[in-house]
Amino acid sequence: xxxxxxxxxxxxxxxxxxxxxxxxxxxxxxxxxxxxxxxxxxxxxxxxxxxxxxxxxxxxxxxxxxxxxxxxxxxxxxxxxxxxxxxxxxxxxxxxxxxxxxxxxxxxxxxxxxxxxxxxxxxxxxxxxxxxxxxxxxxxxxxxxxxxxxxxxxxxxxxxxxxx
Numbered sequence: 001x002x003x004x005x006x007x008x009x010x011x012x013x014x015x016x017x018x019x020x021x022x023x024x025x026x027x028x029x030x031x032x033x034x035x036x037x038x039x040x041x042x043x044x045x046x047x048x049x050x051x052x053x054x055x056x057x058x059x060x061x062x063x064x065x066x067x068x069x070x071x072x073x074x075x076x077x078x079x080x081x082x083x084x085x086x087x088x089x090x091x092x093x094x095x096x097x098x099x100x101x102x103x104x105x106x107x108x109x110x111x112x113x114x115x116x117x118x119x120x121x122x123x124x125x126x127x128x129x130x131x132x133x134x135x136x137x138x139x140x141x142x143x144x145x146x147x148x149x150x151x152x153x154x155x156x157x158x159x160x161x162x163x164x
Contacts, residue, residue, distance in 0.1 A: 010105065011137065022132060026131060029063065044127075047094070047096075049089065056113065097129065101127045121139035
């Protein structure tokens with residue numbers, strides 16, 4: 001199945017103003033910084049599979065560490081049953097590439113969690129579904145996603161991040 005910018009399609013259908021920025025392949029914060037994207041306005045979307053097979057997308061500011069326990073509580077599972085979604089399932093279930101995952105998805109079996117700090121940003125740069133394009137949207141667009149769960153999904157500032 002060819003990859004399509006599913007996020008852009010959904011935004012267009014919802015009449016949300018957006019811009020698509022085409023660029024060389026990038027999937028790390030450092031690569032996006034090198035392309036000139038403003039770090040304080042960058043939002044990453046992490047993709048997980050919950051114990052029940054549900055896909056969980058978590059959108060938070062690019063430099064914020066995710067609070068896995070908060071994510072697990074929000075979807076009613078344990079931290080141990082929350083696993084990163086592999087690239088094959090990203091393509092098959094969402095039509096997205098790893099490193100380009102976007103939060104604008106409305107699909108059965110997919111839950112979207114957005115950290116409360118994201119909709120407060122005036123403009124946001126986030127994944128479109130592909131590593132070679134980035135969406136620019138108003139921060140408020142994140143609160144407008146049908147079925148989205150707004151919450152505290154980033155660890156508080158100053159929380160140590162364990163080494164990988």
